[in-house]
Amino acid sequence: MKEILNVDQLAISFGNNEVLKCINFKLHENEVLGVIGPNGAGKTVMLNILTGILKPTKGTITFLGEDITKDTIPERCRKGIGRTFQVPRPFEKMTVYENILTGCVYGSRISEKEARHKALDILEKIKLSDRTKDFAGKLGLLDRKRLEVGRALATDPKVLLLDEVGGGLTESEVEEVLDLVRMVKSQGVSVVWIEHIIKTMLEGTDRVLLLANGCDIVCGCPQDVMNSKEVTDIYIGCEC
Ligand SMILES: Nc1ncnc2c1ncn2[C@@H]1O[C@H](COP(=O)(O)OP(=O)(O)OP(=O)(O)O)[C@@H](O)[C@H]1O
Ligand SMILES: [Mg+2]
Incomplete structure (x- = not known):
């Protein structure tokens, strides 16, 4: 399988707090890589480095064979790196449709007519076609998560x-999120999926990476990793 993202020896410190010491992993085309790790392990920090919000102290990020470590946030977005935030941040006073349309207009270089068509297509894929006219601020948590994924899809990400798109949801809502991620994968998008819910890692990923103590501790087949001594000792044994 072709490699789309290569993270090599990534490190970051905040003052004396060495949050990431040495993170290495590869993401393949059309793969879902799950990432688990204790609270405060640096999972969100890692996403913030990948999207350019934070600068690493050390390390290299290669995207489709190109070193993007020094690229700006918009450059990375245009090249095909999209993200969702742990706490969804829609434009609350805009409608669901307008939120997606804004992503389509500003995230990809297409005409307004094409953007309108694309927005409707995304709304159907994220199952929000019946909420298009509602203000985003009125949505419940699951629909906010759907919208968050839709806004990311509007920028045509390759990755x-x-x-934590499943964070704070009920068991049946988590099933919806599993379907949402399957839909994203079916669009040919590769995914890095941070989540604390074991079921999502077992049923929704191709490989799982355990991030702890600033390092990539173990990475491999979901069943093997979730049943590993490392996950039991470091992750399941801790209060997450
Ligand atoms: N901008 C920042 N400045 C200083 N310290 C930061 C900054 N961002 C994150 N940290 C610190 O980095 C550490 C890792 O935080 P991070 O949010 O990445 O954890 P996480 O693995 O995503 O945890 P959770 O599972 O609870 O979401 C924490 O100690 C946090 O306080
Ligand atoms: Mg986090």
Whole structure:
């Protein structure tokens, strides 16, 4: 399988707090890579480095064979790196449709007519076609998460970075999120999916990476990793 993203020896410190010491992983085309790790392990920090919000102290990010470590946030977005935020941040006073349309207009270089068509297509894929005229601020948590994924899809990502898109949801809502991620994968998008819910890692990913103590501790087949001694000792054994 072709490699789309290569993270090599990534490190970041905030003062004396060495949050990431040495993170290495590869993401393949059309793969869903799950990332688990204790609270405060640096998972969100890692996404913030991948999207350019934070600058690493050390390390290299290669995207489709190109070193993007020094690229700006908009450059990375245009090249095809999309993300969702742990706490969804829609434009609350805009409608669901307008939120997606804004992403389509500003995230990809297409005409307004094409953007309108694309927005309707995305709304159908994220199952929000019946909420198009509602203000985003009125949505419940699951629909906010759907909208967050839709806004990311509007920028035509090749890689989508998901930060706890299933967080805070009920068991049946988590099933909806599993379907949402399957839909994203079916569009040919590769995914890095941070989540604390074991079921999502077992049923929704191709490989799982355990991030702890600033390092990539173990990475491999979901069942093997979730049953590994490392995950039991470091992750399941801790209060997450
Ligand atoms: N901008 C920043 N400045 C200083 N410290 C930061 C900054 N961002 C994150 N940190 C610190 O980095 C550490 C890792 O935080 P991060 O949010 O990445 O954890 P996480 O693995 O995503 O945890 P959770 O599972 O709870 O979401 C924390 O100690 C946090 O306080
Ligand atoms: Mg986090």
